[in-house]
Amino acid sequence: MLDVTDVVLKSIVVHKVGNKSKDEKLIISESPLEIDDSFITEILNKYFLSSFKGEAFFNLNHQSDINLNEVYSYAKAIFNNTSSFYIESIHLANHLYENATHPKINSGEFYIVLFENISIEGERTQALGLFKSENKETYLRVFQKNKNFEIQSDEGVNINKLDKGCLIFNIEEEQGYKCLIVDALNKQNEAQYWKDEFLNLKP
Template identity: 45%
Template sequence: MVTFFEASLSQLSIHRIGNKSQDEFYVLSEHPFRMEDETLNNLLLQYFLKPFEKVNEVYHFMHSSDNLDLNEAFHFSTAMFENEEAFHENTENLAKYLYEISTHPKIKPGELYVAYFKNVQIEGELLDAIGIFKSETKETYFKVYPDQSGFKMEYEQEAINIQKLDKGCLIFRTSKEEGYKVVVTDQTNRNAEAVYWKDEFLKLKIRNDSFNQTNNTLGVYKSFVSTKLDEEFEMNKADKIDLLNKSMKYFKEKESFDIDEFSNEVIGNPQAIESFKNFKSDYEKEFDTQIADSFDISSAAVKKQARVYKSVLKLDRNFHIYIHGNRELIEKGFDDGKSMNYYKVYFKEEE
């Protein structure tokens, strides 16, 4: 979704952010970073932008009051877009704000990079973008080089691996009234302390487009089949896999989703259909996310969900049965003599 083969890095400011709750401080650079080395410039483009090539979800800035100007990241980003000469000053403001919310004891100190890019592509459109990145994880590297008749070795401690961006976001100069288009990554913290980056610092909400509608609907349906159906209906794992396969077939063959059509073709049972719609409604309320009853299907989202839709029936440690087609060709039974369950599988040819 994000490509950068035409991108250039026009401005960069670097600051250091400590953990306020640990009595650490922030350090602000007085001037923007001077980019005089072309190789370094290209390495920075790779370090900052390459992690976003596989990011599909697009977010936008939000604020609980519905006044976007009260969202600090939105406010300072807008100031940078509208006045590039004030870029460095606003990066300092961002750094101070990030420091103020860095209060969880597990938040690591690190360098904050704020960059201004030209010609970054998202969804086929070339745009200016502001990047906000933080490096927290440091590593040790060896450097080996020839020396007379042998080799010398040196090491560098507290170095940054350019293949591992810890935290970052790209803010694209488009759709300002809706809170811009924003993509985000966070590779270091996936527990409670991680929310400070996306939820507290950036205050992001996922965009309600076809990708997210498709992704969320498939995710909700998978959760419904995996967890909810057992409470109301007697179903074995083969039946559940069949329902998941039918839903994936629907999304792969159709261009658009309609909840009534989907429910009738995939689920069939009126009680189960009502249960699914109630399950979807409860999800929307719990996560404050509206999933439309009809939308265009995103093939990228279907491909993503297909990776986690399981069609494997695991039987103890002896057998795995992959169910891809007709559910009627596999039967479950119980052998009284062996006191064990069994599956009977019908087929015409063995390959």
């Protein structure tokens, strides 16, 4: 069971990962985000964590040596030295970009998040969150201007719909860390890049 009651969002950075086969770019942020607004933090925690049910666990995998799993090695570096968070986030973004080659894969924002004080099956630990938002939705914004109301449209991310996500918990290191996954958009072959190619997970 996943318990996020006392979770702390310690670090977050966002990169934009395009589809390499469409010649879309990988755009790297210059630095992690600094969020001072507790309401925004609460919204982000809901967006990132509410889709995880804690039912089916996975481990990062490699057929010959777990240290050759790139996500594993970058996550391990972060857990061992949190000051490497930003540098390792760039490595993770590059790795995702190299695996986003199917023509049906959408570009999107790639969030790398370090959580502390997260509890899984009663054990309190750190977790590295990897999330990708691929679908934007259109919203109407109604606001008052003088004595009238005006309506404008805008595009944004629905915080109730996480497209793709993985939580890597800092436990079971030798087995490839305990992981949870969300892949809400696609169940077909082009979506397997997230679970099988980027993460390389096994039950």
